[in-house]
Amino acid sequence: MIKRYLPFSRPPGLQSPFVRIAPTPSRYLKSTVTYVPPQAWSKMSAPLPLTPDLSNTRPQRRQHDGNSSRNQKRRRLERAPKPVKEGGAEEVLQADISSLMSTLGLTQPEVPSSAQDLPPEFSEIELTIKTLSSTGDGLAEHNGRIYVVPFSIPGDVVTAKVIRHTTTHSITDFLSVKSPSQDRDNSLIGCKYFSTCSGCQFQMLPYAKQLEHKRNVIQKAYDSFSNLDPKLLPGIGDTVGSPLQYGYRTKLTPHFDGPRRGGFKTGDPTPDIGFMVKGRRQVLDIEDCPIGTDILREGIKTARKYVEENLHTYKRGATILLRESTTRRLREEGEAGNTKWVEEKECITDNNAQTTEYIGDYKFVNPAGAFFQNNNSILPAFTDYVRSKLHYPVLTTSPDGTRTITSTPPKYLVDAYCGSGLFSIICGKDLTGVIGVDIAADSIAYASSNAAANNIENARFIAGNAEKIFESIDFPGTETSVVVDPPRKGCDKLFLDQLLEFKPKRVVYVSCNVHTQARDLGYILSGKGGGYRVDEIRGFDFFPQTHHVEGVATLTWVGEEGIANLLEEANDKSGDLL
Numbered sequence: 380m381i382k383r384y385l386p387f388s389r390p391p392g393l394q395s396p397f398v399r400i401a402p403t404p405s406r407y408l409k410s411t412v413t414y415v416p417p418q419a420w421s422k423m424s425a426p427l428p429l430t431p432d433l434s435n436t437r438p439q440r441r442q443h444d445g446n447s448s449r450n451q452k453r454r455r456l457e458r459a460p461k462p463v464k465e466g467g468a469e470e471v472l473q474a475d476i477s478s479l480m481s482t483l484g485l486t487q488p489e490v491p492s493s494a495q496d497l498p499p500e501f502s503e504i505e506l507t508i509k510t511l512s513s514t515g516d517g518l519a520e521h522n523g524r525i526y527v528v529p530f531s532i533p534g535d536v537v538t539a540k541v542i543r544h545t546t547t548h549s550i551t552d553f554l555s556v557k558s559p560s561q562d563r564d565n566s567l568i569g570c571k572y573f574s575t576c577s578g579c580q581f582q583m584l585p586y587a588k589q590l591e592h593k594r595n596v597i598q599k600a601y602d603s604f605s606n607l608d609p610k611l612l613p614g615i616g617d618t619v620g621s622p623l624q625y626g627y628r629t630k631l632t633p634h635f636d637g638p639r640r641g642g643f644k645t646g647d648p649t650p651d652i653g654f655m656v657k658g659r660r661q662v663l664d665i666e667d668c669p670i671g672t673d674i675l676r677e678g679i680k681t682a683r684k685y686v687e688e689n690l691h692t693y694k695r696g697a698t699i700l701l702r703e704s705t706t707r708r709l710r711e712e713g714e715a716g717n718t719k720w721v722e723e724k725e726c727i728t729d730n731n732a733q734t735t736e737y738i739g740d741y742k743f744v745n746p747a748g749a750f751f752q753n754n755n756s757i758l759p760a761f762t763d764y765v766r767s768k769l770h771y772p773v774l775t776t777s778p779d780g781t782r783t784i785t786s787t788p789p790k791y792l793v794d795a796y797c798g799s800g801l802f803s804i805i806c807g808k809d810l811t812g813v814i815g816v817d818i819a820a821d822s823i824a825y826a827s828s829n830a831a832a833n834n835i836e837n838a839r840f841i842a843g844n845a846e847k848i849f850e851s852i853d854f855p856g857t858e859t860s861v862v863v864d865p866p867r868k869g870c871d872k873l874f875l876d877q878l879l880e881f882k883p884k885r886v887v888y889v890s891c892n893v894h895t896q897a898r899d900l901g902y903i904l905s906g907k908g909g910g911y912r913v914d915e916i917r918g919f920d921f922f923p924q925t926h927h928v929e930g931v932a933t934l935t936w937v938g939e940e941g942i943a944n945l946l947e948e949a950n951d952k953s954g955d956l957l
């Protein structure tokens with residue numbers, strides 16, 4: 380039987396890809412390492428040695444006896460469901476549950492027949508996983524009801540503990556795998572906290588399967604959230620994988636809770652420091668996080684020690700920022716005096732300090748606490764892709780009537796939700812004009828200085844709501860591409876309406892929430908512009924081992940006539956779409 384706790388250790392003989400040279404005596408989490416080209420962790424797939432069963436370290440749920448909780452259970456079942464956040468995890472899970480129910484021919488009872496008909500809370504139950512939800516949980520069916528089982532994949536037969544029944548489905552804790560799915564490979568699991576920590580969902584799933592699943596997540600998002608005629612959408616492209624599948628996260632934020640009353644006192648035990656236990660409002664004590672970069676993994680240890688030694692100075696709980704920063708230096712090698720570029724990594728913990736990241740030869744300086752993409756290893760491929768998609772198709776007809784479509788760079792670029800200028804800088808070189816907008820004034824200040832430092836002279840940046848950008852644009856939509864990269868909640872209608880009025884030739888919509896992205900594309904395609912054709916949709920895997928996927932959708936303005944033609948030619952799309 381496969382137990383829920385699996386051990387983690389670096390396989391014997393495998394060195395860290397980063398070799399530490401000298402600790403720098405400055406702020407408490409600062410240390411330097413020499414850069415050696417990182418080795419993909421996926422190659423380190425030697426089976427991990429077993430360590431003792433740690434299940435007694437898992438925080439126990441309070442157990443209720445059947446009688447005392449029955450009325451409470453009944454009330455919970457009858458309570459109207461809380462309003463859910465648009466495109467949030469609950470809504471997405473609900474869509475997957477409804478879809479599985481309709482596939483299985485199940486109907487949803489308006490009020491559950493009786494709480495007593497359901498397995499009691501905290502009882503153990505055996506379930507066969509049918510499908511994987513977009514939130515990364517396995518879904519199983521039992522007596523006409525859908526059960527949500529974390530850390531499980533289709534084909535697994537699992538033992539799970541029933542936690543609670545809602546009006547639409549039941550929530551469980553994963554306990555163990557009784558019979559594994561063909562796709563499950565536990566030797567891939569690289570973290571001893573996997574199956575308790577809420578951070579990762581897929582460490583047991585081979586990477587190719589994770590990418591395939593994320594493509595399905597995008598497909599389902601457009602099926603359920605866009606309200607669009609499928610004929611208006613291209614097939615979802617293959618998900619582009621991350622070069623690093625472990626050791627990639629350049630930002631981690633472990634946290635700890637404070638005491639119920641007053642601050643910490645000298646002699647208080649150190650609280651649990653880490654990430655949330657899956658399905659609970661409880662912190663899991665974590666000493667390591669193998670999806671973090673090596674310098675952040677060292678940073679976790681140093682931060683824990685610091686909190687332990689300075690606990691009495693904390694009035695309440697805290698979130699610890701651990702952010703990687705890179706310095707490139709020329710170093711002399713050997714006696715001949717040859718020099719070579721080396722990278723030194725630091726772990727920054729001060730929100731107001733600066734961090735530096737390189738993407739190819741581009742250098743970005745950011746406030747440590749502000750947004751910057753969290754997986755540096757995928758950024759070169761990702762930004763190349765976005766840059767190529769900002770080029771739009773231009774149709775030319777030669778005198779003999781031959782029609783050719785060429786991919787043409789835009790004259791102007793609008794970077795909406797620009798942060799510290801990632802797309803303006805990487806995609807804006809040689810364009811006639813670039814304009815970026817972001818609500819975070821400090822990010823905007825850094826966008827301006829990053830543009831100057833990278834020799835982008837044609838860019839200007841505005842602090843404010845995204846729609847404010849349309850007050851400042853003084854160039855035509857017909858020669859402009861817009862990159863849109865909003866936060867998880869997606870774009871405001873005010874912004875989308877003005878975008879549709881501006882009618883840029885190309886829109887490349889980047890999103891860390893493919894559900895709100897699908898909703899917004901539905902609005903763009905059916906809104907008052909109505910003349911956008913979707914040319915490509917695909918995912919980039921910024922967060923291997925987790926359920927997250929970054930979606931990129933490329934749209935071209937073709938006018939209403941173009942859309943009518945598209946619908947007519949829906950069965951013959953070959954070759955014409957760039």
Ligand SMILES: C[S@@+](CC[C@H](N)C(=O)[O-])C[C@H]1O[C@@H](n2cnc3c(N)ncnc32)[C@H](O)[C@@H]1O
Binds near residue numbers: 751798799816843866
């Ligand atoms: C996903 S980040 C993208 C940042 C940037 N494109 C990058 O890749 O580094 C979303 C950005 O939207 C900004 N933002 C959030 N709400 C906004 C709004 N209403 N108007 C403009 N920017 C907003 C945030 O400050 C954040 O920088």
